Amino acid sequence: MPIYNWKGIGSGGRRRKGKLEAPDERQVENFLKRLRISDYSIKEAPKDLVLMKPKVKPKDVMIFTRQFSTMIDAGLPLVQSLKVLSDQADNPTFKSALRDINNSVQSGSTLSDSMRKYPKMFDELYCNLVAAGEAAGILDSILKRLAEYIEKNEKLKRKVKGAMAYPAVVLFVAGAVVIVLLVFVIPVFTEVFSGFGAELPALTQMVVNASDIMINNAVAVLICTAVFVFTMVKVGKTSKGRAILDAGALKAPVFGDLVRKVAVAKFSRTLATMLQAGVPIISSLDIVASTAGNKVVEEAIIESRMAIAEGRSLTDPLMESGVFPGMVTQMIAVGEEAGALDAMLLKVADFYDDEVDAAVDTLTTLIEPMLIVFLGVTVGTIIIAMYLPIFSMGEAVGG
Numbered sequence: 001m002p003i004y005n006w007k008g009i010g011s012g013g014r015r016r017k018g019k020l021e022a023p024d025e026r027q028v029e030n031f032l033k034r035l036r037i038s039d040y041s042i043k044e045a046p047k048d049l050v051l052m053k054p055k056v057k058p059k060d061v062m063i064f065t066r067q068f069s070t071m072i073d074a075g076l077p078l079v080q081s082l083k084v085l086s087d088q089a090d091n092p093t094f095k096s097a098l099r100d101i102n103n104s105v106q107s108g109s110t111l112s113d114s115m116r117k118y119p120k121m122f123d124e125l126y127c128n129l130v131a132a133g134e135a136a137g138i139l140d141s142i143l144k145r146l147a148e149y150i151e152k153n154e155k156l157k158r159k160v161k162g163a164m165a166y167p168a169v170v171l172f173v174a175g176a177v178v179i180v181l182l183v184f185v186i187p188v189f190t191e192v193f194s195g196f197g198a199e200l201p202a203l204t205q206m207v208v209n210a211s212d213i214m215i216n217n218a219v220a221v222l223i224c225t226a227v228f229v230f231t232m233v234k235v236g237k238t239s240k241g242r243a244i245l246d247a248g249a250l251k252a253p254v255f256g257d258l259v260r261k262v263a264v265a266k267f268s269r270t271l272a273t274m275l276q277a278g279v280p281i282i283s284s285l286d287i288v289a290s291t292a293g294n295k296v297v298e299e300a301i302i303e304s305r306m307a308i309a310e311g312r313s314l315t316d317p318l319m320e321s322g323v324f325p326g327m328v329t330q331m332i333a334v335g336e337e338a339g340a341l342d343a344m345l346l347k348v349a350d351f352y353d354d355e356v357d358a359a360v361d362t363l364t365t366l367i368e369p370m371l372i373v374f375l376g377v378t379v380g381t382i383i384i385a386m387y388l389p390i391f392s393m394g395e396a397v398g399g
Contacts, residue, residue, distance in 0.1 A: 004028045008040030016107055019045065019100060020117045031116070035109060056094045056121045062150040064089070064098070069143035078139075079106055097121055110134055125270065125287050132277045142277050149273045152349075153266065156356060160262055163360040170371040174378055179214070181382050186211035189386045200389055207385040239295070246295040250323070254366060258359045263297045264328055265352035272345035281341075282308060297323055314341070328352075 006028060007017040016037060022028050025042055032040050064085055071081040079102060086098035097118050104114035112131035115122040122130075126146060133142030190208055193200060200208065214221060235241030249259045270291060274284035285305035292298040300321035307317040315333040318324045328348055335344025 003045040004042050005045050006032060006037075006040055006042045008032060008037035010108060011036045012108075018104055018107065018109075018117075021119065022117075031113070034113065054091050054093050056091055056097070058150055058154050060089075060091055060094050061121055061126075062147055062154065064094070065143050065150065066147040069140050069147060072143065073140040078111065094121070111139075123291070125274070125291055128279060128283070128287055129274065129277045132279050136278055145273055145276060149269060152269060152353070156262060156265060156353065159356055159360050160258070163258065163363050166364065167367050167371055170375065174371075174375045177375075177379055178382070181379070182207075182211040182214045186382075186386065187215065193389055201385075203381070203385045204388050207382055243295040243299070246297075249294070250296055254363060258356065258363055259294070260323070260325075261352050261355045261359055263292065263294050264324060265349050265356055267292065267297065267301065267324075268328070268345045268352065269349035272342045272349060275342040275345070281314070300324070 003019055003021050004025065005017070005019055007015070010016045020028050020031055022031070025044075028042050029040075032042075067085060068081055071084070072078070076084075082098060082102040082105065086095055086102055089095040089098055100117070101111070101114040104117070105111055110131070111134060112127045115130060116127050129142050129146055130139070133139035136142075186207060190211065193204070193208075236245055250256050250263075252259070267288060270288045271284055274287060275281065279287075282305055285301055285308070289298045289301040289305065292301060300318065300323045303321060304314055304317040308314060313333070313336055315329050315336060318332065319326075319329040331344050331348050332341065335341040338344075
């Protein structure tokens with residue numbers, strides 16, 4: 001995302017300048033209008049070489065948020081807290097961003113508007129919660145909730161990545177073993193078989209043909225694989241393509257249950273955090289939908305937002321979507337009736353965090369023997385195919 005340098009005159013007649021990371025110049029103009037900057041000029045900053053620029057991780061943001069909350073709670077001024085945290089930041093990219101945010105706050109901008117310059121570090125959810133905290137004078141408690149939210153969200157991501165890592169590694173090893181056998185081992189057997197002068201068994205011939213294709217058309221195989229991967233990535237970036245892939249993920253055997261539970265846990269915790277901060281439910285649902293991570297879930301949340309705008313409850317559209325389990329919609333209904341929706345959503349999130357743990361354990365238990373059997377059958381089939389002609393020849397000699 002490009003960075004724009006801007007200059008202008010503030011509401012008090014003071015000349016102001018700054019930087020903003022934004023997708024286009026129009027976004028910069030909207031930002032300056034919110035700050036009431038007049039007679040402004042905008043120019044895209046020259047692109048620096050950022051090959052060695054370290055990335056800011058969610059863990060960096062979480063630690064900063066927790067420390068920031070503690071400082072504000074202790075009574076330190078906002079600017080002083082930001083200066084201390086920017087000075088002690090180990091990540092140079094994060095250090096630079098915090099210093100720029102501090103300068104922006106000193107120039108009269110709000111903390112939330114200053115953070116919006118860095119959407120990759122402080123997303124829409126983060127900035128909206130900070131804005132709500134600033135408006136209500138409870139920035140310290142909002143930052144504490146944000147730190148807890150980021151921590152639990154990252155914990156959820158680690159669980160899912162851990163569940164996916166094992167099958168990915170086993171499948172990679174299986175693929176590598178099969179390629180090595182087809183490219184280096186099978187040709188040796190093929191030379192031996194050529195001296196037999198007899199027709200090869202069907203299974204052996206199929207493996208030999210696969211080996212020939214792999215060796216003689218290696219470039220074509222690589223190009224086809226690259227095209228397939230590229231196509232899937234492109235399709236996944238389109239709205240319809242992503243909806244199809246995400247719907248398939250929810251219905252996938254074994255993995256689908258885990259994907260659904262992760263989506264429910266994330267939705268519940270994000271919406272609860274927004275509501276606890278005092279953000280209106282319609283605005284909260286807009287942000288929750290944009291951070292859902294699954295197109296099907298996102299569409300269900302958008303439908304719920306539209307229903308609430310029409311005066312209906314949150315429960316009905318969620319139930320109609322078929323994405324959320326009955327237990328979840330019933331608990332949300334109870335929360336709405338009792339006027340304690342945020343507390344009920346937190347209970348749902350905590351429950352589904354435990355459910356994700358159980359689903360990961362079950363997934364690992366199921367996947368491990370399946371992958372071992374798959375690897376054994378794949379390699380075993382190739383080995384048996386290579387020895388079938390030898391067995392046949394031995395029987396012929398014995399007869």
